[in-house]
Amino acid sequence: MTDVVSISNLDVSFATDGGDVVAVDDVSFTVGAGEIVAIVGESGSGKSVTAKTIIGLLPSTATATGAVLLGGRNVIGLSGQRLREVRGQDAAMVFQEPSTSLNPVYTVGWQLAEGLRAHGKYSRRQARATAIEYLAKVGIPDPDKRVDFYPHQFSGGQKQRIVIAMALALGPELIIADEPTTALDVTVQAEILDLLRRVRDEFGTSIVLITHNMGVVADLADRVVVMYQGEVVERATVTDLFSSPQHEYTQRLLAAVPRIDVGRERTPVAPAEPVVVADALTIEYAGRFGSGSFRAVDSVSFEIAPGEVLGLVGESGSGKTTIGRAIGGLTRVTGGSLRVLGHEMRGVRERNFSAVRRRIGFVFQDPASSFNPLLTIAQCVAEPLEVHGGGLDAATVRSRVDELLEAVQLPRAFGDRFPHELSGGQRQRVSLARALALRPELLIADEPTSALDVSVQARVLELFSELQQEFGFAALFISHDLAVVDTLADRIAVLYRGQLVEEGPSAHVLGEPEHPYTRRLLASLPVPDPIEQRERRLELQSLDHEE
Amino acid sequence: MAQRRLLDRLPVVHQLRQSVGLQRGMLVAGLIITGVFVLTAILAPVLAPYGYSQLRDEDGTFGAQQPPGPQHLLGTTVGGYDVLSRVIWGTQTAALVIVVAVILSIFIGVLLGLVSGYIGGWLDRVLVVVADAVYAFPSLLLAIVAAIAISGGQSSFWGGILAAAVSITVVFIPQYFRVIRAETVRIKSEAYVESAKVIGASPTRIMTRHVLRNATRTLPLIFTLNSSEAILTLAGLGFLGFGIEPTAAAEWGYDLNKSLSDVTSGIWWTSVFPGLAIVLVVLGITLVGESLNDLADPRLRTRRRADSGPHPTADVSVVPGGTVDDLAGLDTVEHRP
Known part of the structure; x- marks a missing residue:
């Protein structure tokens, strides 16, 4: 087999305000004709930088050494007209967004x-x-x-x-696909992966696939290159990698991928007065002048019992975040009824609701922006205590903050740091600490792990379920990822275009889905196992033919 | 966090360390000119050989339109004042006007922008329309009207300074208002403001604690850019005859006005030096402002190229962007050689 690309001893470093940073360190691998090679790694592992080097897309602050042979030409050092010839004809790029x-x-x-x-x-x-x-x-x-x-x-x-x-x-002989499906919903992701496979089969194009999703790798790749902190830690064929990962990091990465396990043990929740009751809940956003309003949530009914975790699953635009925001009083309810901790949210006034807020915790999706960048972590966590605490003195507040940080397994010293000095996973733990500061009865978690790497996500999910058992709060866990919801939720509600299509105990919804959409959603989710994934692919295709 | 020295955290010093190459040159040149300007303003009584309204010494009157010589290094004006002294004293007037104008407009503009942006609704709409109307008005014309209204045709030192400063304020408030309002509207939708809302924090608390401190990061930029504009407006007022009388204070624009007739009769020193002073100060402050502007934006900021050879570790956390008043601090910023 002739190699389309061969990369040898590639080093890339960036000049930053903090001095030089090595993004790629002595990376070598090859891509054969008609082969799909996946580069896997967490954010910051240098996988995107490696791929961008292949078509000379590095910013001016970067310096690359080594050799990247594309169609017999070394791309490093090419510029102007000759680089433009390479781009498009020898290699093309598909971006994330x-x-x-x-x-x-x-x-x-x-x-x-x-x-x-x-x-x-x-x-x-x-x-x-x-x-x-x-x-x-x-x-x-x-x-x-x-x-x-x-x-x-x-x-x-x-x-x-x-x-x-x-x-x-x-x-082109080579297509570089940089996280081509990350911004897409699972069902759409399955279609795009299918298309990429056809591109390879029909056009004989080689593909370099950059992704952090092990399911996507199992679905599409022939060979896998695992990167960690700028270095290649493992190269293997896809079957070998999933059946017998060699490097310790690969093993950890595979273990961290959430999988759907219908047989998971779940403790039943004792029946009690529910904390959230939605009855034909409808939320409409006002349209522009002349056009009608947009119905984001269409007569949805569900309940959350005390101490129960309800997983709310749906694709983008399904209205799941809107429901979460309505419970938190951030979006107005326009129809039906939504009772939160005994308060009717339809037509609620902020003055009457602010007392209820102390009983609700909220964890946002993006850990990067949910903290005021100018306050220390301790100040951020102390905020709910200061607002509702009724004049606690500084020392008491600080000791409560330290307790909370310990509860989310962060060292006390982190209290004096600023949000940007923490990693995404650490910030999301602080977010949990802040949400739990007043020991709320209800916690709303809006995609709390979707911005995190797989291994970090696994740790945060683990922490979440530990805290849930310890504090016993009820939770609405919003996610687009069925596997994530499965690890936490007692019951699962599936939303599709603003409507609730299926709701029930997790084992039931995931084990014997009734609604065709739920079945499709389940079948589209790629599993991190190439052999099983192949079978599932056929299953999904048969689902498509049914429709 | 790592204890970064206070020196590095000061706004301008931080940028100076960050800069390289041409950007550094521009910033340094601007800082030197501005520094000389400020020092001259403070030390004017020591530096100036004569008072700003002095017409005679023990040897008798200076005489009008004397060419530069040992007695009067830069000559004398048509009114018989010493040009060098007038130029030096003029820095004091200019500095005072900048300080008063900027302080007045910064407080009102920031407060209005914050309230208008956060609360929104009809208040926001009315304030934006008013600000736009003021914007659309020729600023010098507005300044003239304000100057007449305030001084009532009289001219004293503080009256003149206040007239100039307030008239500049009227023009500048909309600028601060717009910038702070735009930032507030952006920050209002940030997740940390929403998370403060779901905690149950009051609007006043959110505005002061979360929005205000994050909205003011661009202020040093507008501050410097406006300072140079303030000098130009002051000079313009003086040139048109709405400024400060020579007996009350030295003012470059006034001197330029009086030297108009000299230009055609070969008397160059009366116009060149006040004009040069205006150009230099405006240039200096603008250089500082523009450099800060470029340095605050990571896309415009130039960096050293990464050198090949042994590298430090790869796990240095990279903080995106730098800001003018980055109090949160970039503790990874290293000292550059």
Whole structure:
């Protein structure tokens, strides 16, 4: 097999305000023709930087040494015209966020043609014909009509298809896909992975796939390169890697991936007066002048008993976050009824609700922005104590803060640090500490782990369930990831386009899903096991044929 | 956190250490000019050979339009004042006007911007319309109207300074207002403000503790840029005859006005030196402001290239962005050689 890319002894370092930082340290690997190689690693492991080096996309602050041979040419040191020749023709790139990698003011046909005309002589008509041809190849319906559409007229998955079409149109030997499905929902992710597999099979294109999702790796890759802190720690074929991981880090990484386990033991919750009762809850956002309002949540009914964890699952736009915000009093309820700790939230006034707030804790999705950057960790955690504590003196507050930090397994000394000095996982623990400061009866966790790496996520989830047992609060756990919800929730509610399609005990919902959407959601979730994943893929395809 | 020395955390010093190459040169040049300006203003009574309104010494009157010589290093004006002394005393007037104007406008502008941005609604709409209206008005014209209204046609030292300062304030409040309002609106939707809300913190507490401190990081930039504009407005007022009388204080714009007729008759020293003073001070302060602006934005900030060879560890946490008043501190910032 001839190698499309061979990277040997690659070092990349960046000049930053904090001195030089080595992002990639002595990395070597090759990609054969028609092969899919996955580069796996956590954020900051240097996987994206390695991939960007292949097509010379490093920023000016970076310095690369070593050799990256692409089609017999060393890319490092190329610049200007010669680098442009390499880009597109020898290797093309598919980015993470499809909505920002397309220019919103040009039609997709124009953007496809732009790439073609940069690399060869095409008349306007030829370029357009080629654009339509490739749109059809990546599965865009009505390509001859939709070639004149603008990016905003496509869905996220379709946009990613178009980006892949743009990459394909120049017939590169290699496509670099940098987290191509991270921004997409699981069901769409399955479609895009399918498309990438077809691209390899039909066009013989090699693919370098960068991802942190072990399920995606198991689904698509032939060989895997595991990176950790800028170094390659393991190279293996996909079956070997999952069946017998060699390096300690790989083993940890695989162990941390949450899996759905229907047989998990769950302690039943004693029946009691529920803390949250939603009855035909409807939330509408006012539309722009002239257009109707947008119904984000459409007559949803559920209950949360004291001490129970309800997992709320759904794709983006399904209204799950809106429900969480409504319970926290951040979004107005426009129809039906929502009772939180005995208070009706429809038409609630802030003055009457502020007393209830001390009984509710909230953990936000993004650990980077949920703390005031100018306050220390101790000040952040102390905030609820100061607001509701009724004049506790500073020493008492500080000792409570220390207790809370200990409860979330952080050293006391962290109290004097600032949020940016903590890692994402540590910040999310502080977030938990702050939410639990007043020992709330209800905790709303809005995707608390979706911004974290897998191994960090595993630790935070573990901590969450320990704390839940210790403090005994009821929780609404919002997530898009069924496997994550499965590790925590007593009951699971599945949302689809604002409607509750299925609700019940976790084992039931995951074990014998009734609604076709839940079944589809379950089947789309790639499992970190290449053999099992192959079977599931067939299952998903048969589900598609049924519809 | 690692105890970073206080010196590094001061706004301008921090930026100075961060900068390299041309950006550093611009910043240093600006700082030197501004430093000389401030020192001259403070030491004016010591430095100036004569008073700003002095027309005679023990040898008799100075005489009008004397060329530069040993008696009067930069000559005398048409009114018989010593040019060098007028230029030096003028720095004091300029500095005072900057201080008074900026203090007045910063407090009102920040307060209005914060309240308007956070509370929103009709109050916000009214304030934005008013600010836009003031913006749309020619600023010098507005300053003239304000100067007349305040001084009532009289001219005294403080009256003149206040007139100039307040008229500049009227023009500047909308700038501070807009910047702080925009920041407030952005910060209002940040997760940490929402998390303060779900905790149950009162709006006043959220505004002062969470929004205000995070919204003021761009202020040093506007501060420096506005200072140079304040000098130009003051000089403009003086030039047009709405400034301070020569007996009350020295003012460059006034001197320029009086030297208009000299220019055509070959008397260059009366106009060149006050004009040069205005240009230099505005240049200096603008250089500082623009450099701070570039350094505050990580995309515009130039860095040393990474050198090849042995490297420090890879796990240094990289803090994105630097800010002007980064009190939170970037403890990873190392001393640059």
